Amino acid sequence: MPIPESAEGRRIYEEDRAHVFHSWSAQNALDPLVITRTEGSRVWDADGKGYLDFSSQLVFTNLGHQHPRVVEAIRDQAAALCTIAPAHANGARSEAARLVAERLPDGFDKVFFTNGGAEAVENAIRMARLYTGRYKVLSFFRGYHGATQQAINVTGDHRRWPNDYGASGVVHVHGPFLYRTQFHATTEDEERDRALEHLESTIRFEDPDAFAAIIVETIPGTAGVMPPPPGYLQGVREICDRYGIVMILDEVMVGFGRTGAWFALDNYGVVPDLVTFAKGVNSGYVPLGGVGISRPIAEFFGDRPYPGGLTYSGHPLACAAAVATIKAMVDERAVEHAARLGEEILAPGLARIAARHPSVGEVRGLGAFFALDLVKNPVTREELSPYGSSNAAIGAVLAACRDDGLLVFNNYHRIHLAPPLNTTEEEVREALAILDRALEVADSYVETSAGGTRDEPVLEGVPA
Incomplete structure (x- = not known):
């Protein structure tokens, strides 16, 4: 991602790269997003661009930012x-x-x-x-x-x-x-x-x-x-x-x-x-x-x-x-709201998205806690990114989400959606629309000559 254009953003970025030792990372490969403001389900970078935070950072801002x-x-x-x-x-x-x-x-x-x-x-x-x-x-x-x-x-x-x-x-x-x-x-x-x-x-x-x-x-x-x-x-x-x-x-x-x-x-x-x-x-x-x-x-x-x-x-x-x-x-009533978001908006919305995208092998989750299992081959279920690593394919999908204003939690070949529990219905629909567009990038990596019949993507974990 680009280095911030603002002077203050560049200062923060440069000092981070000079002095901060980050977890779980090869230090020379890092290119962190500089966040300067947060509120509710959104964060803003040093140049004023806003993002829907559907990672809840590391799945912890259950009441959103700056409550x-x-x-x-x-x-x-x-x-x-x-x-x-x-x-x-x-x-x-x-x-x-x-x-x-x-x-x-x-x-x-x-x-x-x-x-x-x-x-x-x-x-x-x-x-x-x-x-x-x-x-x-x-x-x-x-x-x-x-x-x-x-x-x-x-x-x-x-x-x-x-x-x-x-x-x-x-x-x-x-x-x-x-x-x-x-x-x-x-x-x-x-x-x-x-x-x-x-x-x-x-x-x-x-x-x-x-x-x-x-x-x-x-x-x-x-x-x-x-x-x-x-x-x-x-x-x-x-x-x-x-x-x-x-x-x-x-x-x-x-x-x-x-x-x-x-x-x-x-x-x-x-x-x-x-x-x-x-x-x-x-x-x-x-x-x-x-x-x-x-x-x-x-x-x-x-x-x-x-x-x-x-x-x-x-x-x-x-x-x-x-x-x-x-x-x-x-x-x-944040707990009840999270349950309703899952049952009425996230689960059906993600099911519709999965049906449109061959890169989605399975959708799993409940409440405000979902994951999409992305595949390179929908027949063999080969992961879009190999176990224990992230490749160019998943990187391109994440970049598409980020460039369109959506932050998601990612682990290898999966995209996790974990918004704050008080995220509005409108914000969830906005995020799903961004995800829908980004998955077109994932689809471009799907093998088209695998043979066999693709299993229909399923939704696991949602009460019947």
Whole structure:
């Protein structure tokens, strides 16, 4: 993308390139967009060009940018009490913990605050190991849990590979994903049953008495928005109960309204033992994450110290932002609005788009959380961009979106749509129109002589 034309934009860009070391990137290849203003579902670059933000950045601005109630709460908290050590009680932290616990399943009365999702995962695993007296942890390929030492090693995508020095005790399995099935399944029921059989077989061969925890994203997000088939999470719950394993649901990306429910687990009627959260809890305005703790595990630490903590655990500014975010979501009915956007606009709109574009192999999602699986070959389902990389084809599609004023979340061959939960219907239709045009670029890369018959694109995860 071009370097900003404005003097201030150029200064920001040049200082970034000179001094900022970016995550997940080859530094010399970076060409970052300079953002200088945000509001609601839109952001503006240094030259004044506006974009619809359908990435919610890294899927965290659930209430959009610069929400006045959240900004005011941070300002008021800073004026009253900027910071205090975790050992002291304060009003913002106490109220944030109460509001989070009220939205977790019955029996979740305690919340341990962290600075983000990866630290929440680290501490949830530590709690499970201490509670069970066991060490092994089972996680899923196509899962992502963060970039700290333990979190990256329970992660199941290729980003783990260069960091895989601490994988002792971590076992990975395949989860259900019918579109790219590992189990030669032809129906959701077959995929569910075979995935559960694979999971339990792995546990048996790895020693059931060795496993402290199973950690799973309720709906895998970064890996492609893959809602599990009906009954799968209940099956995981039953396996955990059978072998005395702690069930951890990672709700870092999908919690706080993203799927049209307060937590994605609410869509599936499953109750885990620990829940990790972050991102949408305060729309990412100040870093905050945490672990929701079920009563038996909380009581285990009632008379024995929990050996873990963070300097900024439950930071007052972050917790004040969480309180304001949750209360605003209630008052504005943001969760219900997200569910309606998914059912009435995003799902049918994306289905129509998929029917027009041979590059769209599958559409998956619910609420304000969708992904398009883009393919080079609609018969073989070969990805538009190979696993673990981005090529010129997907780069051209993303550029077409950006040039037309739309920012999307991208991972390899997929385009993810995750707008703020309070995005208007008109903004969603505007974004879909831009996406429709951009997919003509993707279509130009589709092989036309593959032979066979293309499967009709399907929409997964939306309730019938």
